[in-house]
Amino acid sequence: MSEINLAPLDKILRPFVPLGRSGLLPALHAAQKQYGWLSEEIAAGVAAALGVPLADVHGVIEFYSLFYSAPVGRRMIRVCADPACALKGADDLLAHLCTHHGIQPNETTPDGSATIERSPCLGLCEQAPAILFDDQAETNVDLKTGHYELGRPRSPVYGPLRLLTRNCGNGTTFLAGYGAYAALQKALKMPPAEVIAEIKASGLVGRGGAAFPTGVKWQGAADAPGEEKYVVCNADESEPGTFKDRILLLDDPHSTIEGMRIAAHAIGATKGYIYLRGEYPYILPVLESALNEARQAGYLGGASGFDIEVRLGAGAYICGEETALFESIEGKRGFPRVKPPFPTTHGLFGKPTVINNVETLANVPLILSMGAAEYRKIGTEKSPGPKLFCVSGDVKKPGLYELPFGVTLGELMEMAGGIIADAGTDLETDKRMQAVLFGGAAGAFATPEQLDVKLTFEDLRAAGLPLGSGVVMVFDESRDLRDALARLGKFFAHESCGKCYPCQMGTQRQMEILERLVNGNWLPGDAERLQDVGWTMTDASLCGLGQTAAAAVLSAMKQFPALFDGGR
Amino acid sequence: MGIQLEIDGQPVTVEPGTTLLEAAKQAGITVPTICWHEATTSYALCRICVVEVAGMRLLQPGCIVEAADGMRVQTRSERVVRARKTILEMLASSVDLSDSPDILALMDEYGALPERFPEAERREVELMDDNPMYLRDYSKCVLCWRCVQVCAEDAQYTFALSFSGRGYETEIATFFDRPMPATTCVFCGQCVGVCPTGALKPKREFMLEQGMGPEEIAVMSSGRKRKRT
Ligand SMILES: Cc1cc2nc3c(=O)[nH]c(=O)nc-3n(C[C@H](O)[C@H](O)[C@H](O)COP(=O)(O)O)c2cc1C
Ligand code: SF4
Ligand code: FES
Secondary structure, X not given: OOOOOOOOHHHHHHHHHHHHHHHHHHHHHHHHHHHOOOOHHHHHHHHHHHOOOHHHHHHHHHHOOOOOOOOOOOEEEXXXXXXXXXXXOHHHHHHHHHHHHOOOOOEEOOOOOEEEEEEOOOOOHHHOOOEEEOOEEEEOOOOOOOOOEEEOOOOOEEOOOOOOOOOXXXXXXXXXXXXXXXXXXXXXXXXHHHHHHHHHHHOOEOOOOOOOEHHHHHHHHHHOOOOOOEEEEEEOOOOOOOOHHHHHHHHOHHHHHHHHHHHHHHHOOOEEEEEEOOOOHHHHHHHHHHHHHHHHOOOOOHHHOOEEEEEEOOOOHHHHOHHHHHHHHOOOOOOOOOOOOOOOOOOHHHOOEEEEEHHHHHHHHHHHHHOHHHHOOOEOOOOEOEEEEEXXXXXXXXXXXXXXXXXXXXXXXXXXXXXXXXXXXXXXXXXXXXXXXEOOOOOEEEOHHHOOOEOOHHHHHHOOXXXXXXXXXXXXXXXXXXXXXXXXXXXXXXXXXXXXXXXXXXXXXXXHHHHHHHHOOOXXXXXXXXXXXXXXXXXXXXXXXXXXXXXHHHHHHHHOHHHHOOOO | OOEEEEEOOEEEEXXXXXXXXXXXXXXXXXXXXXXXXXXXXXXXXXXXXXEEEOOOOOOEEOOOOEOOOOOEXXXXXXXXXXXXXXXXXXXXXXXXXXXXXXXXXXXXXXXXXXXXXXXXXXXXOOEEXXXXXXXXXXXXXXXXXXXXXXXXXXXXXXXXXXXXXXXXXXXXXXXXXXXHHHOOOOOOOHHHHHOXXXXXXXXXXXXXXXXXXXXXHHHOOOOOEEOOO
């Protein structure tokens, strides 16, 4: 069966050999790029080159959606079918493409020219419906007019503030445009403890979802014993509805890199990683060239004592969970670890590690430049600073909104042109708002009665709405929220890692019940089953994925009980 | 210096480093387990051992969480029972538990209904008969990971087993599903020894169960995947 020419494999794998097991994902990416897929012989070659057990190599290929152990088409067409794209006709688009190629979703054409996949959220939600066409973004696809945009996605940036987004919206800002790393120069003149004190004083908390105080995290890693420490940038952005990190990295890579460099100084790290989600391949060259610019300017590498490597994920939402991300960099299946111990003492390769979200890191140079006191004048007392919101769905101006904390949901909706005050105007296009999904798939629904809620950590918490990764997905009155819930159910079942029982089986059972809900085969007792599965996942799962996999469903059951009475 | 805590209202003193599972046992209270095994590293997979600890938002897996001074633990609160019962019901709707008497006994104890989840997709896999020593029936596998663990760093360092798929589709697998003799397996039998569900079974035992005589057993040889009947 071996028509595959294995001769080039040695050469392809050579750069990854010194990395050992940690080189597994990059090696598999490189091999797949050459051969299109990963056959048994190729996998065995990778195993031998890196000294990884055969079964483990297979286990890793099997875990990640973007690795293929069977042949696929020469073109990969991944159509997003998650809620934001679904609102803009993703199902029709997928059906149209499948008809055109004469195949079903997740099949390859007989001539091997193309594979079409139904994909989880691609992080292009504000330009829906979206496709990942090989390594390019295809956005704003309109079947009626035939319009679409292919290549680098646009970066629609709005809102009253332009601090985090000051360099966004006009293509990539190279080092010449970004300017010298002034915040870094300032930080390097300060003792590490003082930098940490400044970050603490700013009140910055993580923007990746967990809202953990960044200064406290840095302190933990700085205090942890050990010479070898790491700074990791979490650019796995896979929460449905989230696209902020895509825009930050594509348009302004240097603010994140400078933030990482400052973190390295603060904790005494010599090595950093940016873990970029596999569905953002078009960001990879931008990051590589920005890192090279920073090296040439002396900010990274050589005498600076700190360098950064980019690692590309391979299709696994769970790898955004910090410990699963470490496992992935280490060349393993992305299984989250039991905590404690925490990353600050036992992180990447078991060493003290600071892991921060892209947006968190982008705040760091801003804080150092402005000074914590000035920075705190933005936002509210308890939620200082600027915040990015990812607005998608039924609004006139979907996009990235930079706001000071404290703006109300209603004000944000006004900016986005999303709610119509009085009915009876142009009902063809102007519909009333029904609900807002807050925080992403792991989020909760807000109703129009909650438009006055202030967008701050404390106000949202009081309203039972998670800020999460800043997702604000709007559904107008014509939408059936059950459809969105069924898609979220499918998302979580697809993305559960399978490690702990509540999530492994709960996401599957939840998906099955939600499918009955949308298909109109709701069975007696399904509401109780949904509650029991949901609460069991919430209460007993090992990591944040399972603990929030039922959040949107349980929130909808509370806010919109009529949706679950069995009728359609 | 002992650690003092309270379990189900009862004061208990244990050595530092004692898990809540162990501490409960010392107090004469049984907390159920499925994935836990004394010979393998605990990864807290099954979560059947969860308990409620005052002041903690989520239920805590007793098999790995250590006792701390002043902890107040409930091993049978309403939340705990709901989680255990639901996990058991989901298991029964996913895999064949007919060879897992301990889990079946737990289902009785918690009033878990085997038919709680109708129209559920079950994990059904062909019976694998590919070597002279043991059979693999992953329709009975509860994914406790023990076999993978003893095959790797917990004992044998053979690394014949890992996983295929992910999430609900996860399955114990060899490299590209090769038959056992074509893997690094040395037939030490440790995986069979730690399997709690009959998913891994000595061939001899299987054949006796099927009512075969010793001669038939001797004749039966290895080879292919055999379709389940
Ligand atoms: C299932 C899951 C997915 C996650 N995905 C991301 C992600 O894509 N990006 C991110 O920054 N954090 C993500 N997180 C949160 C991280 O675990 C971690 O808290 C975060 O990277 C810390 O950075 P921060 O303190 O700067 O927010 C995820 C968490 C879970 C449980
Ligand atoms: S085969 Fe057995 S020992 Fe291995 S994981 Fe499954 S149930 Fe556990
Ligand atoms: S026995 Fe504790 S999680 Fe399985």
